[in-house]
Amino acid sequence: MHEMALCEGIMEIVEEEARRRSFSKVRTVCVEIGALSHVDAEAMKFCFPVVAVRTIADGAVLEIVELPGVAWCMACSRSVEIAQRYAPCPCCGSYKLQVTAGEKMRLKELEID
Structure with missing residues (x-):
């Protein structure tokens, strides 16, 4: 379970x-x-x-915050x-997709005292 290492x-x-601030x-x-990051949100929780x-x-x-996977379809230019x-393009069915978002995981913010 790599989610333990991620945590x-x-x-x-x-x-x-905390040391810096x-x-x-x-x-x-x-x-x-991101949906394409291979991170299981439930395992993280x-x-x-x-x-x-x-x-x-x-x-x-x-x-x-779960973000969708996004890709650019080279066939239909969307x-x-x-x-x-x-996965195929949901618009035209082509498999010529370039992933543009949804591959990453990042620490977005902290609420602190």
């Missing part, structure tokens, strides 16, 4: 920001997860409280939403 990485970023408590961690125990984020809420890689 550990998030905590490293949170703790580094001198805050002592995190109430909410907001993360954006399960892992986050485990990783946050005895840290400045202990008890914090993990908010997840930007289209796709649910998974190698």
Whole structure:
């Protein structure tokens, strides 16, 4: 389950920001997860409280914003939403798609004390 490692990485970023900006408590961690990122949002919700125990984020809420996958169809020259890689264009059925969004996961914001 790589989501545990992702949550550990998030905590490293949170703790580094706490040192830089001198805050002592995190109430909410907001993360954006793209539909094509291969990250399971439910697994993240399960892992986050485990990783946050005895840290400045202990008890914090993990908010997840799920972003759609987006691709450019080279056949019909449209930007289209796709649910998974190698899916056909929902407009014309072509498989000539270039993914343009939805591949990443990023820490969007922190609510702190």
